[in-house]
Amino acid sequence: MVFLAKLHGQVIGVCSSHIVDDGQTALLECAKVAASERGKGAARLMYKNLIELVRARYPEVKKQSFISDPKLDRGFCVLGKQSLISLRVPSINVPTLISEVISNMKKRGDEYYEPIPLQPDDVQSIFLNRTVIDTLLPGGRIIQRGSVFKPLESNLDILLKRDIVWRANRKGNPRALSLGTAPYRDPMGNRVFVINMFGEDLSAVKSVFLSQLQSLPPLQENVICLLSVNSSLSPQMWEFCINEMGHEKGKQYWNDEIIVEDDISQNYI
Known part of the structure; x- marks a missing residue:
């Protein structure tokens, strides 16, 4: 509607x-x-x-759900929170840059996972797994580009019809999952790539994030990457993206986003 x-x-x-x-x-x-x-x-x-x-x-x-800025909280029933990271990804050879970053991680002895692309059957089995729901998903919900979904078969059917790149650090007992929405144009004409990341394992999250960037088509212009991560990882991911990858900080409208769900009779707006 x-x-x-x-x-x-x-x-x-x-x-x-x-x-x-x-x-x-x-x-x-x-x-x-x-x-x-x-x-x-x-x-x-x-x-x-x-x-x-x-x-x-x-x-x-019976219910209404949405994503909001914590500063606009009007007594919301909050299920969870994610932190937002806005980056400018330069139009350079992204695969070469990522290969260098991975090489440096391995030289330092950092744990690195070879992320796995998820097929529809993988998505269904992983995102309907109770352990994954309870330990990885914020508030037990799937977030995709500002939209909130319960982990249900019908909702996954909706998401699987969208142009989304699904990644995990591994299929069995994953520590990090992500949804990368295909780049789109915002009202200002910028190309925007949204990555929703789930999990608290820093090494796994870094690995899956790099895999999402590798999925980008060849860039002819700079891209704004909007990354949402578990709030506990925000400082480390900022440091990784700015200092190790050399990305620039993008315009930050919100620092965090909260997941709201409540009775539809509630008038929050």
């Missing part, structure tokens, strides 16, 4: 909702508002009307 906001006949904003979790939850996705209208309450008004529309059309939906 998509909601458009217009002013004097011109579209100034858009927000959307998907019904997920076997029809039980309305997933609210980030509102996009024209620069000239930001800070004027357009996003809040769109969300308010969108929720009312969901309640009217889908009375069986």
Whole structure:
């Protein structure tokens, strides 16, 4: 369901909702508002009307879920939190850079895993595994580019239809998992690559992160990489990305993101 906001006949904003979790939850996705209208309450008004529309059309939906900035917490029911890292990946020979980084890691004696691409059957078996859900997924939820999903077969069917690169440090008893969303253009014209990382093992997370960067197509321009990681790893991953890989810090809108899920009758917006 998509909601458009217009002013004097011109579209100034858009927000959307998907019904997920076997029809039980309305997933609210980030509102996009024209620069000239930001800070004027357009996003809040769109969300308010969108929720009312969901309640009217889908009375069986009981929950709402979304990602938010902790600074905007209005008494949210928070399931978990991830930290955000924004990087500028230069348009250089990325495979060569990553090979050098891996070589340096091995020379120092750092633990390195050869990450494994996950096929649909692997995704189903790993992300429905109770141990993985309880120990790796923040709040027991899968996060993909700002969207929240319970680890259910129906939700994985949705995600497997999207252009996502799935990686793990290993299939059996994984320590790190990740979803890399195919690069896209943001409203400013930048190419953006979103990597959602799950796990607290630093070596495994580094290895899987490098594998995601290796999956990028040849770059003709700089790419902004938005990486979400377990908050306990944020300082080490910043140090790794800036000092060891030589990436530049990108524009940071949020430092953290919280995973919110509550009764749809709650009016947070």
